[in-house]
Amino acid sequence: MNFFFENPKHEIYGIYGQSLAYAPHLHNHLELVGMIEGKAMAYVEEKVYEINSGDAFFIFPNQIHHYEKIADENYILLLFPMDILPEYTSVFHSKVPKSALIPGALKNRHVLRSMQEILALKDSTESGSYRDYLTKGYLLILFGQLFALSELEDTPHVDVQTVKLLLDYCIGHYKDEISLDQVATRLHLSKFYISHLFSQKLHLSYSDYIRSLRISEACRLLTETSLGITEISYQVGFPTPRTFNRAFLKYVGRTPREYRYQKKRPETIITIMEDH
Structure with missing residues (x-):
């Protein structure tokens, strides 16, 4: 079991991973998992989810969460500060997903493609000075699609x-x-x-x-x-x-x-x- 520490830098963290197992934590970043293959359990506040192949799972800032591996996995994980997307500030500050799980989200070609492109751009030098703009564009598309596929509710009052x-x-x-x-x-x-x-x-x-x-x-x-x-x-x-x-x-x-x-x-x- 790994512990995922808060990343204070204003940058995007992303991996293709094979073992989704992190101890309980919270941070000021947005966290998104795309399960390409495999299965894992996820816990957000008092809710429990099973993430299966093709599902997306996203966490808003300051939500307590952790994961447990169930079967062999192949997933994408993205973690980034919410101020990268000021266009969605009002949503990030006042809303949380009613369900953190979006079943079958990766079947939406814009979702999977955007996640893949963000990772490809992360360490790419080919895009030069336009890399940040391209990355932000894919993030806007990605979360626009995810919001359309999910239901948001007001942030609950928790300590x-x-x-x-x-x-x-x-x-x-x-x-x-x-x-x-x-x-x-x-x-x-x-x-x-x-x-x-x-x-x-x-x-x-x-x-x-x-x-x-x-x-x-x-x-x-x-x-x-x-x-x-x-x-x-x-x-x-x-x-x-x-x-x-x-x-x-x-x-x-x-x-x-x-x-x-x-x-x-x-x-x-x-x-x-x-x-x-």
Whole structure:
């Protein structure tokens, strides 16, 4: 399970991916998934969705969400700041999708083509100074089509700032010994209220969330460094290597050693494809 951190830069992030699995998070960006093949579960606030081949799934800013992989996947993911599209500002600030899922959206040729072209333009040098204009044009077409295929409703009143404060604190301290009581004391919140937020908004317990952050960082260290597995287990916050191995197997489905071996093989995620 990976954690998707907020990207403060005013740029577009996009990938062709094969493992849609991100822990609960929220950010100020728009997020769009186009499931070309495969299946995944998605959670937005209190709602649960199943994303199937051909579906589109989009998240407005400051909506708590996460994903779980079900089957082999081939998808496109786009993430970008909403101020790139000032034409839709009033929509982004006051509306949210009644359903984040748009079944069969990729059958609309404008939707899939626009997503593919945005990725192709991202690192292209052929379009020169016109690349940004072309990208914005495809984004306008893309969301114009998605809005036409979906139903929007007024943004509900939720304590977004409290949830963001809680998640930010966990992200900054998950490597430490960080109990629910300690978090409640530091943030001046009731531990029962915190448990309620995790249960109702994130659909998992506080302890599961902390473990997911630790496992996510462990995956990064196993892939990007040569640190020993025991050292990694302590570095990400687990009290013992045995606890780390047990949690890693539960969340990732393989041991840390098996995961590192697999990741040393050729990468399966293509960040940019120039030809389609």
